[in-house]
Every structure is written in structure tokens, then in C-alpha cells.
Amino acid sequence: MPITIRQIHPVFVGEVSGIDIAKAVTREDAQAIDAGMAKYAVLVFRDQKLTDEQQMAFTGNFGPIEDARGGNITKPQDRRLVEGMNDLSNLAKDGSPLPRDSRQRLFNIGNMLWHSDSSFRVIPAKYSLLSARTVNPRGGNTEFADMRAAYDALDDETKCEIADLVCEHSLMYSRGSLGFLDYSEEEKLMFKPVLQRLVRQHPVNGRKSLYLSSHAGGIVSMSMPEARILLRDLTEHATQSKFVYVHRWRPNDFVIWDNRQTMHRVRRFDESQPRDMRRTTVAGEAPTMAQ
Ligand SMILES: [Fe+2]
Numbered sequence: 001m002p003i004t005i006r007q008i009h010p011v012f013v014g015e016v017s018g019i020d021i022a023k024a025v026t027r028e029d030a031q032a033i034d035a036g037m038a039k040y041a042v043l044v045f046r047d048q049k050l051t052d053e054q055q056m057a058f059t060g061n062f063g064p065i066e067d068a069r070g071g072n073i074t075k076p077q078d079r080r081l082v083e084g085m086n087d088l089s090n091l092a093k094d095g096s097p098l099p100r101d102s103r104q105r106l107f108n109i110g111n112m113l114w115h116s117d118s119s120f121r122v123i124p125a126k127y128s129l130l131s132a133r134t135v136n137p138r139g140g141n142t143e144f145a146d147m148r149a150a151y152d153a154l155d156d157e158t159k160c161e162i163a164d165l166v167c168e169h170s171l172m173y174s175r176g177s178l179g180f181l182d183y184s185e186e187e188k189l190m191f192k193p194v195l196q197r198l199v200r201q202h203p204v205n206g207r208k209s210l211y212l213s214s215h216a217g218g219i220v221s222m223s224m225p226e227a228r229i230l231l232r233d234l235t236e237h238a239t240q241s242k243f244v245y246v247h248r249w250r251p252n253d254f255v256i257w258d259n260r261q262t263m264h265r266v267r268r269f270d271e272s273q274p275r276d277m278r279r280t281t282v283a284g285e286a287p288t289m290a291q
Pocket residue numbers: 111115116117264
């Protein structure tokens with residue numbers, strides 16, 4: 001049976017049926033998913049029971065897996081999952097929810113801010129693929145915003161004003177906006193800001209989008225207050241409900257999003273209960289600009 005994609009939001013997001021991700025997918029199916037990603041920017045798959053190995057194998061259809069180093073503060077000895085898997089759970093290595101004052105947990109609260117994955121890397125991520133292994137009983141929805149629709153809806157004056165702007169992105173900006181300010185010298189070096197264009201163009205469909213992220217904390221050649229208010233205004237514009245899809249997780253849901261065309265955030269959940277979400281990330285192909 002060929003795969004089918006049904007649009008489930010007025011401006012983006014498709015729900016895919018007719019595929020079992022746990023099995024080796026055909027070249028045709030992988031191409032259909034890639035084409036669906038360019039068009040819908042977010043794809044939802046239901047009832048996909050996966051092992052980490054199956055998830056990584058499927059991810060490999062869309063490009064090399066991103067090197068996760070430099071993306072968090074978790075020490076190698078505290079890692080719960082194998083290399084290649086990003087742990088977006090609230091769990092410690094022993095499987096129990098992280099204590100309330102855990103530095104790792106507090107750092108991960110930054111995922112509740114609107115962002116695009118790895119915008120703090122020189123070459124930011126292409127796709128993120130998230131598998132719901134254990135769904136939290138309360139909250140924990142993931143919201144996605146279509147940055148192409150948001151760009152299209154800007155007035156011409158604003159489009160002209162922002163056309164060539166370059167932002168500085170760092171994990172220290174997103175976490176800093178929540179008051180998470182203490183970093184070791186090693187972490188400061190690791191989280192050194194990188195430059196990203198504010199407006200990017202998609203390599204496949206040619207559409208322009210706002211490349212926003214809570215990791216953006218400054219704009220080159222602009223004063224900090226002016227830069228931050230512009231970023232805040234644009235983010236408010238881009239995350240209006242008409243541009244947002246709310247994903248309510250069911251066990252074994254699998255969602256792929258294109259970080260070049262969307263932002264996302266997770267909503268608060270019951271931190272005393274497990275939430276086991278596992279992400280694989282397809283590396284981006286090129287920087288958005290010279291550093
Ligand atoms: Fe994320």
C-alpha cells in the first residue's frame with residue numbers, strides 16, 4: 001500500500017498513513033516522506049512502536065545523524081541513551097524522574113520556549129524525529145509554528161527591514177532568559193554564539209521563512225534592547241494560533257519536523273511522572289551564512 005498524507009491543519013502538518021517505520025522503508029516511501037516534509041513541514045505518524053535502533057535506521061534515510069555534542073549539559077556518564085539518540089525525557093539513568101532541583105532538568109526547561117533545534121550550531125539541524133515511548137499523564141503537548149506562513153503574513157515594510165539581518169544564537173541566551181545563568185568555563189566555550197540569517201529560504205520548495213528561536217539573543221550591528229524587542233515582536237507574530245498546530249501525544253506517536261521551516265515548544269507536564277521522548281536529528285547541510 002502506498003503512503004498517503006492528509007493535511008490536518010489549515011497551513012501545514014500532514015498525517016501519514018500506510019507505513020511501518022520499524023521495517024526497512026522503500027526508497028519510494030522515503031522520497032514521498034521527504035517531499036511531504038518540504039510541503040507540510042511537520043509529519044505525524046501514529047502507532048509506530050520503535051526501538052532506538054529502528055528509529056536511527058529510519059532517520060538515516062534522510063541524511064547523516066547530527067553529532068549531539070555541545071547541545072546539553074548532561075555529562076557522558078549520566079547519559080541514559082546510546083550515541084545518536086537525544087534524550088528528551090525527564091528521566092535519570094536509573095529510569096526515575098529527575099529530582100526537582102536537578103541541573104539537567106532545569107536546563108531542559110528551556111525546551112518549553114519556542115525554538116528551532118540546534119539553531120545554536122554553525123550548521124543547524126535539518127529534521128528532528130521524535131518518538132513517544134512513555135506519554136506523561138498531564139500536559140506535555142508539543143506545539144509547532146509554521147515560519148513560512150508567518151513570514152508570508154508580514155507586511156512589505158517589515159520584510160524589507162529584516163531581509164539581511166543576522167542573529168546571534170546560543171543556548172546561553174535561551175536558558176539565560178529563564179534565569180539559568182551559571183555555566184562552567186567549558187560550557188561557556190561550548191555554547192559560544194553562532195550567526196544565523198533571520199530570513200532563510202528553503203532549498204527544496206524555495207519558500208522564505210522566519211528563522212526565529214529563543215536561542216537568538218542578539219542581532220549583528222543592532223543594540224541589544226532594539227534587537228531583543230524586534231525578536232520578541234516577530235516571535236509573537238509568528239506564534240499566533242493561526243500558525244500553530246498543537247500535538248497531543250499518544251503512546252507510539254512519531255513526529256518529524258523541519259527545523260528550517262518551523263519552531264516548536266513543549267508545554268509543562270507533571271514532572272513527578274515519567275515522560276520518555278526520544279529524538280533523532282538529521283544534520284543540516286550547510287551554514288545559513290559565513291561565520
Ligand atoms: Fe526542540
